[in-house]
Amino acid sequence: MDHVTIYIILAAALGLFMAWGIGANDVANAMGTSIGAKALTIKQAVIIAAIFEFSGAFLAGGEVTSTIRKGIIDSSSVAQTPELLIYGMLASLVAAGIWLLIASRAGWPVSTTHTIVGAIVGFAIVGIGTEAVNWGKVANIVMSWVVSPFISGTLAFFLFRSVQKLILNADNPLAMAKKYVPVYIFLTGFMITLVTLFKGLKHVGLEFTPVENYAIAVVVGLVIMVCGIYYISRINFDPSDDRDFHFANVEKIFSVLMVVTACAIAFAHGSNDVANAVGPMAAVISIANEGVVTQNSPMPAWILLVGGIGIVLGLAMYGKNVIATIGNKITELTPSRGFACQLAAATTVVVASGTGLPISTTHTLVGAVLGVGLARGIGALNLGVVGNIFMSWIITLPAGALLSIFFFYFFKGIFG
DSSP, X not given: OOHHHHHHHHHHHHHHXXXXXXXXXXXXXXXXHHHHTTSSOHHHHHHHIIIIIHHHHHHHOHHHHHHHHHHSBOXXXXXXXXXXXXXXXXXXXXXXXXXXXXXXXXXXXXXXXHHHHHHHHHHHHHHTOGGGBOHHHHHHHHXXXXXXXXXXXXXXXXXXXXXXXXXXXXXXXXXXXXXXHHHHHHHHHHHHHHHHHXXXXXXXXXXXXXXXXXXXXXXXXXXXXXXXXXXXXXXXXXXXXXXXXXXXHHHHHHHHHHHHHHHHHHXXXXXXXXXXXXXXHHHHHHHHHHSSOOSSOOOOHHHHHHHHHHHHHHHHHHOHHHHHIIIIXXXXXXXXXXXXXXXXXXXXXHHHHHHTOOOOHHHHHHHHHHHHHHHTOGGGSOHHHHHHHHHHHHHHHHHHHHHHHHHHHHHHHHHO
């Protein structure tokens, strides 16, 4: 078997492993809010992820991929030695996959974006030289990791404040929930349709004008809202349920909304984070086939397919530890709180995807959960767990880099 075939098989296998790690860690944390708020069972979350993570990865996963691939390493520095980039990208995939496996086992919601960027920077420093790393790009990415939890936390804080003001603190919370929740459902449908239209449909060859995009998003938002109203009308409200927990019936309405936002966050996540697995994979396959390093390598549909499948398998097989951390351990979540987390996080991810900034979905979601907790006062947060999470974030970059350096020399030893 020639080297080209071996490289392609290795890239596909390691890309699948890395995507599996994304599913076990990142997708688990994306779904953790819904499961923690008891709006979805694990089985339902896996089904939603299978459909929407996969669609996001497959339809809208192309945009961010180019940022991860082109931005961090100067491709001209390996123009004469393309095989170094092959070893490095393979090493990055193994390194990131292993670190995600360790973190998922410990229940730490770490960032897959952090992990892969750390891995790529690690091999680039030892294999090509520090001057090959685009430090300005790396600094931008690091900045976005601070900015994304701040933005989503602020959004979640104000979203949940609006829920408190309009619904929970009203004289008749149930009537107000029936009145305002459809508006939140419309917002969610509108937001997600917009990102699909602006980003996703280029891959399938459909393009609309901006005005058409907004018009379609309004229509889809309204359709989803009508479906939501129909489901809310079928809920069995029992006044006796409110005896133990004053808002039990109100939260039933928010459970409907959480299913909508869970789909939204899954789609947004798939579109943003599949890049971490398929970017290095596409780079290896492109170099192996063409023998040269190009600024832009094509993204064959089957690569996005491998990424999508890996993500869903990881969640189903190994997501439970991270789900427990996000869903129960940071702050107590109810459907109304979980909704605010998810819509804030989805909005942040969607905006970032549109601008090509590789933010971390994990940081965005944890930021949103913290924002909702703060809306109820600092005492609502489990600061010990929050400290552990922050600690794992700091370790992630160097862990990815060190593992990647080891595997870079390993591949270079075998093939070099």
